[in-house]
Amino acid sequence: MRRSFLISFAAIAAVSALACTAVLGDFTVSGSATGDGGAGDGAIGDGAGGGDGGDGSADAPPPLKPLNCAIAPQKVSFSYADLDGGASIGDSPQILVYSLTSGQFRIIVQGYDKLLYADFSNNESQPIHFKALPLTNSWVMSVARYPAGPQSPPGTAILVAARGAGTPPDIAIQIVRFDDSAPGPTAPLTLVDGSAGVLPTGLDSQSLGGTVEVVDAAMNDYLLAIKYRTAPNGPYTLAGAHIRGASAHPKVIDTNLPRTDDLAYAIAHNATNAWVILFPPSANGPPTGPMPLYKLNFADMSNVSVRQLAPPSGFYAPFAMTTSSSPGTVDIAFLEADLNQQVKLPVFHVGQIKMSDLDTFDPAKVMGPEVALAQLTFNKGVSSWQTFAAPAGDHFLSSSRPLNDGTPGVTFLWIDSSGRLRTSVAAMDGGSGWPTTLVGSIGVTLNGAPAASFAQVRFAWVEGQGGNVNPPIFSMGGTCLP
Numbered sequence: 001m002r003r004s005f006l007i008s009f010a011a012i013a014a015v016s017a018l019a020c021t022a023v024l025g026d027f028t029v030s031g032s033a034t035g036d037g038g039a040g041d042g043a044i045g046d047g048a049g050g051g052d053g054g055d056g057s058a059d060a061p062p063p064l065k066p067l068n069c070a071i072a073p074q075k076v077s078f079s080y081a082d083l084d085g086g087a088s089i090g091d092s093p094q095i096l097v098y099s100l101t102s103g104q105f106r107i108i109v110q111g112y113d114k115l116l117y118a119d120f121s122n123n124e125s126q127p128i129h130f131k132a133l134p135l136t137n138s139w140v141m142s143v144a145r146y147p148a149g150p151q152s153p154p155g156t157a158i159l160v161a162a163r164g165a166g167t168p169p170d171i172a173i174q175i176v177r178f179d180d181s182a183p184g185p186t187a188p189l190t191l192v193d194g195s196a197g198v199l200p201t202g203l204d205s206q207s208l209g210g211t212v213e214v215v216d217a218a219m220n221d222y223l224l225a226i227k228y229r230t231a232p233n234g235p236y237t238l239a240g241a242h243i244r245g246a247s248a249h250p251k252v253i254d255t256n257l258p259r260t261d262d263l264a265y266a267i268a269h270n271a272t273n274a275w276v277i278l279f280p281p282s283a284n285g286p287p288t289g290p291m292p293l294y295k296l297n298f299a300d301m302s303n304v305s306v307r308q309l310a311p312p313s314g315f316y317a318p319f320a321m322t323t324s325s326s327p328g329t330v331d332i333a334f335l336e337a338d339l340n341q342q343v344k345l346p347v348f349h350v351g352q353i354k355m356s357d358l359d360t361f362d363p364a365k366v367m368g369p370e371v372a373l374a375q376l377t378f379n380k381g382v383s384s385w386q387t388f389a390a391p392a393g394d395h396f397l398s399s400s401r402p403l404n405d406g407t408p409g410v411t412f413l414w415i416d417s418s419g420r421l422r423t424s425v426a427a428m429d430g431g432s433g434w435p436t437t438l439v440g441s442i443g444v445t446l447n448g449a450p451a452a453s454f455a456q457v458r459f460a461w462v463e464g465q466g467g468n469v470n471p472p473i474f475s476m477g478g479t480c481l482p
Contacts, residue, residue, distance in 0.1 A: 061418035064452055067480035069412070069423050071433035071459070076120055076475040078130065092380045095443035096143050096156070097460035097475060100180045104128065105447070107460045107475060108156060108178075110143050115158060117178070122477065133176065133185060138162040141173075141226075145384075146214030155179035157222075159212045160188060161205070170194035171205060175212060175222065191224055193247040200237075202230050213267040213274070220245045225253075225265055225276050238265070238294075240276065240301045251302035253294055257281070266321040268330045270355050272298055275330065277318045280310075286339050287315035295358065309363050314338025316349075316363060324352050324394050324417065325387040331417055332366065333383065333396040335376075345370040350396050350415040367419030375426045377411050379403055380441045392449035393417055399444040402428060405465055408436050412444060412459075414480075422450070423480055433478070438465045447477065455480040 094110040100119070109116045115133040144157040156178040164170035172194035178185040191212075192198055210226035222243045229236050236257040239250035258281045268275050276294045280287035290308035297303040309316055317335045324331040329352045337346040349366040377383065381400030388394070394417040402409055409428035415421055427434030442461035450456075457478045462471040 061420060064416075064420050064422065065482055066421050067423045067453070067455060067482060069425060069432065069455075069457060069478050069480040071476045071478040078118060078473055092441040092465075093462065094143065094382060095441055095460050095462070095473075096145070096382075097443045097458055098145065098156075098445045099447050099458070101153070102181075105445075105458055105475075106156075106180070107443075107473065108143055109462075109473060110140050115140050115143070118473075119183075120475070131184065133158065135160065137169075138174075141208070141210045142212065144212055144214065146177075146217055147387075149216050149218050151218035152216075153179045153181045155182070155217065157212050157214050157217075158185065159210050159224075161208055161210075162188070162194070163205070164194045171199055171203065171208065173210060173224070173226065177214075177217060179217075189220060190247050191222060191243045192226075192241065192250060198249045199228065200230050204229050204232055204234075206232075207236065211265060211267060213269060215269070223267055223269060223274050224248075224250065225267055226250055227257075227265070238276070238278070240274070240296055242274075242298055242301060251300070253296065253301070253304050254292075254306070258289070266318065268321050268323045268355075269298075270323070270328065273355070274298065274301075275321070275355075275358060277321050277332075279317060280315055287317060289315075291316040291318060291334065293358065305359075307359070311336055311338075311364060313340070319348075319383040319398060320385050320396055322385040322387070324385075325389065326352060326394075328355050329353060330355055330358065331385045331387070331394045331396070333368075333385070333398075333415065334363070334366075336364075345372060346376065347371070348396075348413070348415055348419075350417065350419045352394070352417050368415065369419065369421040371413065371424070372426075374403060375411055375413065375424050376403060377413055379405065379411075381411075382441070382443050386446050388449040392451070395422070395446060395450065397444050397446065399442045399459070401439045401442065401465070402426070406438070408438050409434055410439055410442055410459075410461070414446075414455075422455070433476070435461065435463065435474075437463045440464055440471055450480075453482050 096108040099105050104119050104121050107118050114135055118130040119128045138160050141159045141161055146155055146157050148154045158176040160174045162172045162174055172190055173192035174188035174190050176185045176188050207229045213223035215221040215223060224241045224243060227236050227238050237255045238253040240253050241248040241250040265276050265278050274296045278292045280291045281289040290310035293307045293309055295305045314337050319333045321332045331352055333350045335346055335348055338344055347368055347370050349368040351366045353361050377398040377400035379400045381398060383398035386395050396415045399412045402411055407428055412425040414423045430436035440462040444459050447456035447458050460475040462473055464471040
């Protein structure tokens with residue numbers, strides 16, 4: 001499994017065929033692991049066959065019958081109150097669950113100013129480790145998976161903002177690494193030194209967010225993208241930095257970004273360039289503009305070009321982007337929807353694109369399935385790419401609570417990098433072992449490389465919505481079969 005990084009935003013869209021409103025709610029854009037770092041003409045499509053190479057389209061892959069996923073009857077359960085002294089963390093923290101090389105699995109629960117982690121054996125219901133990452137005058141901005149490197153194991157990168165002692169306080173940006181083979185995280189490493197005044201004076205700390213791409217953990221080589229604003233209701237600035245062993249000064253990528261909700265972004269890269277994709281402009285409603293795709297130069301992060309991507313009608317909304325397992329390619333997943341055409345189902349465009357084609361590819365030609373509104377994973381959703389060696393390839397996973405709050409159960413989508421729907425779950429009645437309770441937030445991972453007719457999955461979620469300050473955390477494994 002490869003890295004996934006998480007960036008939160010709120011997206012509320014009015015969707016109705018009968019003059020009613022459905023709330024899409026919070027949703028998380030995600031990426032995955034850094035790749036091999038090389039540019040070139042990697043395959044488009046399933047990673048084994050080529051496409052036409054010039055417009056993002058792919059040769060039609062062999063069809064696969066979607067799988068049916070069922071959850072095992074035994075579930076793991078533990079509570080924040082067991083460790084955190086009863087302090088509130090809310091009913092919808094970000095949850096990351098993933099397999100360790102030891103055969104165990106790890107759950108990381110991200111609150112605003114606290115982070116908890118627990119390790120489990122696959123056949124045990126009680127954690128081997130259950131600890132809190134101490135955060136003093138700090139808050140978590142994102143949690144990200146990173147791959148194994150030549151000199152380092154795979155792990156998780158935790159991006160933290162830390163307040164200084166000034167008035168107003170300086171803010172430093174730090175990274176905490178958590179190798180899969182380690183029982184606990186490393187000490188924080190400063191990526192942006194707040195005392196150096198590299199971030200604007202008067203920065204609105206509530207608006208500061210970021211994501212990090214681990215290029216080489218052993219060399220402390222990172223790509224950083226942050227967003228901030230200097231007035232509570234002002235426009236956002238997007239900035240980026242390439243950190244190689246020492247703190248760096250972020251370079252401005254774009255300013256006056258016209259939005260009032262959180263920015264969402266994801267990063268992919270090769271040896272010379274990085275690409276950052278943003279959610280389209282929106283102001284507490286559906287997107288009102290194109291989806292920006294920025295191209296940055298490693299040598300000068302302020303050397304920027306941008307493509308504004310939009311369909312003829314409606315909008316594109318990115319769910320995940322990452323450097324793929326096929327050298328020289330990017331995995332991407334984005335939604336196409338038109339809220340003015342209720343008879344037209346949303347389409348998930350999911351596939352691999354050559355990095356050499358990112359300047360010219362046609363988004364409409366990236367393959368993908370139609371998805372019913374009830375199966376969309378917007379509400380407190382988390383999306384990620386998982387990449388595996390051939391022939392398993394790369395896989396897009398997205399899970400959330402149901403579209404409308406107050407509805408029990410979960411939604412889950414799994415689409416491979418050839419745009420083939422592997423499974424779709426909208427479970428609200430307890431069928432196949434899925435929860436019958438109200439779910440606050442949920443994370444998912446493939447437990448090992450999937451096959452055409454078999455896969456193992458693991459979910460972690462919190463139960464309860466609205467004011468449940470210490471919701472229990474649950475985890476269950478499952479199997480997907482034809």
